[in-house]
Amino acid sequence: MLAYFWPKLDTHEIRILDDAKVENVRLIDRFNTRQHTIGTIYLTSTHLIFIDPEGKRETWILHSLISSVDKLPTTQHGCPLRVRTKHFLSAEFTIPKERDCADLYATLNQLKPDSYEKLYCFLYQAPNYLEKIWDPFLLATEYMRMGVPNGDWKIEDGNSNFDMCDTYPPLIYVPTLTTKAMLFGSSKFRSRGRLPVLTYLHPNGASITRCSQPLSGFSARCQEDEQLLQCILKTNPHSNTMYIIDTRPRINAVAKRAAGKGYENEGYYSNIQFKFCPIENIHIMRTRRINKKNEIDLSIKRRIERLFRSACHRFKKDVNLWLTFIEFLKKQHDYSTASSTFTSALHTHGNKYWLWIMAAKFEFETMVSPSSARSLFQRALRIMPQEKKLWLEYFKFELLYVELVQKRQAVLDRTKQEIENNEEDAVLQGKIVEIVFHNAQTTIENDPTFICSFVKILYEFSQFSFVEPFIDHIYSVLKEKYSSNALAQSLIAQRPLINERKMIDEAAKKEQDVTFMIAILEQQVRENYEQQLNNSTINKNELWNLYLDFCLQRLSQASDTNKTEHISTCDRVFSLASEQISLTSERYLEWVSIVDHDRAKVVIQKATDHYPNDASLWNKRLSLLIEESTDCKKIKKEFKLTCQNSDVKKSSLIWNTIIDYAQEHDHKWTEELFEQSQMESFNLSVTLELKPKYLQWVHQNKSITQVRQLFDKLSCRTPASLLFYMDYIKIEQSLSNIDNKRIKTAFEQAIIYFGKTSADLWLAYLDHLKQHHSLDFVTISRIYSRALHTLDSDELKRFNTECALKNLT
Structure with a gap:
């Protein structure tokens, strides 16, 4: 099993991380998927290591080189995990257990360093015992190991200030016969000042010196450089020839002569032999590698695309698969293929309006093809003419198209006069937008909210000259066509505030306060509502409720500074409404929730007088009294008054409220209430709900013996709730001396009533047996078998x- 952790990169050595080992892993051969090696994966703080049991093969992957880790679909052998590195290594492991695969996947993603500072080489600290063996690297020590300085080679400090070469160390090793003038002359003749210096000395006297290309051009020469090479030749008494190895192709070296560089002229340097190595320029090699990577990426992309096409053909009904394919194509910037894939998806899923909208937006925004987007919207509306969202999105699209045409006209520098005089510019005059609205309201009738939705969209495009007259036209349609419709008249009344969001956004940009302006608009809306309520043709009950909804909405949006004013307004409107119409019990509760305590008492009194059988109102009345008074006698009297109504007395809401109060103030009364609730003649739903509560109260206030007596008494009074049995079992399990017999009896009783419908009951039973009868495998197996035969x-x-996850079997 793998643990989730970030390794301590400052550890003193590479080590196998705790529990970071997975056995029986298959390493698939990338060239022949039928061949595989079975071994073990180890995770160190720096590497993923795969080792086969016989030690024939080891695969080491550095965490910092991991490019991606992918979980592949599960196969019959296990869960494949593919690891790709930045240097094109691809390793596919098949892990037997899915959980191990998930752990390894998560751990590898965590182990990848997210910054160069976390690379192991920066944080590694050698242990103390290695300090005696490994000294810090010293250049002088390395040369001493080769026997330098000696009679032929010396240390030169002429580069101590990097005067000769800024890429060489301060101390360089050169032949003993050289002079400083010779060295400075040679450095000026070499590219970047890199004169020939000792790199390696063999015990037989042969040496390797490194330098850059000379600045020879076609005929230039340097006597100091020629002398330096002769001094190097004399350091080896066993050879009369110096080999100069140029790692570039010969044609590249010759071409460099035109730029004043090149290679050593054999006519000027005696006893030398040239050899060119055909190694390309590093930039060319890098370009080839990048191109090769692009070719690989293209090949992978085409393969993935083929797989998607095959999957979409086989599983046409899976719309999420189509969307995943389209998203993949978008990421690859293959927009033309994505467009055709949208078309194929719509052939199968033509009944999904949101897919048509998505395809049309793609055509308009990404493909910049308004005609294709319009065609998709129109096709969708022919299939689903009653889909409101389609009409609204089509309407918005036409407005966006007007905006696009307007920008295009600005680029073409057409004057306003030219545009107005051109009869063909119906788009810019909003004619197409008007046609869409007319068709929408003709198709979908008797829906004023739908018509008003067009107004909200139009306010987003208030920069167009035709918008304001168009909004007036829409409201005139609402007035004429829906004169007796309460919802339509409510929308008309709220017209002053329909552009509120835009006002607030613009004010925020200018750092202005619009609170006062919005308060004036709210007052206008309230006046509009009260004017509409005088209209005899409107359903006043419905319009009052819409008016109340508006007031409550504005209260919820009000800031702390003007909340008091909104509460006062809401109270006034509720009071007026209660005189004109019959408020529902829910409305009375809303009214009570917004006013202060004294006003709430008056309102709830009025509510309970109007609805004497409503338990929620009586419960609120009782709660208000409990908040105000601690006099137990007064509360008892109010509770007695509440229970005079049989319907209210049957409410668990009332009983929970009064028992919660009694538990804090009167121990004896609490027990009386619990006993009263458990009488056989009492309401069954209240009895069931209060049984667990009664048990918990006895557990908190009395002995375990009394808890057991109560359980035995209440469990005989059927039915009992599952929560009642589970609470009792938990109480028994919490004791220091567990009575397994009583727990088993409780489980068995609960199974009689809830064995078919509750998997949690059986799981709790098995978990208890495993903890307290871990060696009784026969009993555990028997209970498990009973569960299989009993559960639905x-x-x-x-x-x-759950059994598999919790390992209960």
Whole structure:
């Protein structure tokens, strides 16, 4: 099993991380998928290491070189995990257990350094015992190991200030016969000042010296450089010839002569032999590698595309698969293929309006093809003419198209007069937008909210000259066509505030306060509502409720500074509404929730008088009294008054409220209430709900003996809830001396009533047996078998899944 952790990169040595080992892993041969090697994966703080049991093969992958880690679809052998590196290594491991695969995947992603400072080479600290063996690198020590300085070679400090070469160390090793003038002359004749200096000395006297190309051009020469090479030749008494190896192709070296560089002229340097190595320029090699990578990426892309096409052909009904394919094509910037894929997806999923919208937006925004987008919208509306979202998006698209045409006209530098005089510019005059609206309201009738939605969209494009007259036209349609519709009149009343969001955004940009302006607009809306309520043709009950909804909405959006004013306004409107119409119990509760305590008492009194059988109102009335008074007698009297109504007395809401109060103030009364609630003649739903609560209260206030007595008494009074049994079992399990017999009895009783419908009950039973009877495998197996034969099919699936995850079998 793998742990989730970030390794300590400052450890003193490479080590196998704790528990970071997975056995029986298959390493698939990338050239022959039928061949594989079975071994073990180890994770160190720096590497992923795969080792086969016989030690024939080891694969080391540095964490910092990992480019990607991909989980592949599960196969019959296990869960494949593919690791790709930045130097084109690809290793595919098949891990037997899915959980191990998931752990390894997560751990490898965590182990990849996210910055160069976290690379192991920067944070490594050698242990103390290595300091005696490994000294820090010293250049002088390395040369001493080769026997330098000696009679032929010396240390030269002429580069101590990097005067000769800024890429060489301060101390350089040169032949003993050289002079400083010779060295400075040679450095000026070499590219970047890199004169010939000692790199390696063999015990037989042969040496390797390195330098850059000379600045020889076609005929230039340097006597100091020629002398320096002769001094190097004399350091080896066993050879009369010096070999100069140029790692470039000969044609490259010759071409450099035209730029004043090149290579050593054999006519000027005696006893030398040239050899060219055909190694390309590093920049060319890098370009080839990048091109090769692009070729590989293109090949992979085409393969993935073929797989997607095959999958989409086979699983046409899976719309998420189509969307994943399209998203992949977008990331690859293959927009033309994405467009055709949208078309193919719509052939199968033509009944999904949102897919048509997505395809049309893609055509308009990405492909910049308004005609294709319009065609898609029109086709969709022919298939689904009653889909409101389609009409609204089509309407918005035509407005966006007007904006696009307007920008195009600005680029073409057409004057306003030219545009107005051109009868063909119907687009810029909003004619197409008007046609879309007319068709929409003709197709979808008797829906004023839908019509008003067009107004909200139009306000986003208020820069167009035709927008304001068009909005007036829409409101005139609402007035004429829906004169007796309360919702339509409510929308008309709210017109002053329909552009509120834009006002706030613009004010925020200018750092202005629009609170006062919005308060004036709100007052206009309230006046509009009260004017509409005088209209005899409108359903006043519905319009009052819409008016109340508006007031509550504005209260919820109000800031702390003007909240008091909004509360006062809401209270006034609620009061007026209660005089004109019959408020529902929910409306009374909303009214109570917004006003202060004293006003709430008056309102709730009025509410309970109007609805004497409503338990929620009586519960609120009781709660308000509990908040105000700690006098237990007064509360008891109010509770007695509440329970005079049989419907209210049956409410668990009332009983929970009064018992919560009694638990804090009157121990004896609490027990009386619990006992009263458990009477056989009492309401069954209240009895069931209060049984667990009664048990918990006895557990907190009395002995375990009394808890057991109560459980025995209440469990005999059927039915009981599952929560009642589970609470009792938890109480028994929390004791220091567990009575397994009583726990087993409770489980068995619960199974009689809830064995078919509760997988959690069986899981708790098995978990208890495993903890307290871990060696009794026969009992555990028997309970497991009973669960399989008892549970319903849906619960059985969940039971098997949870058993596997918790390892309960």
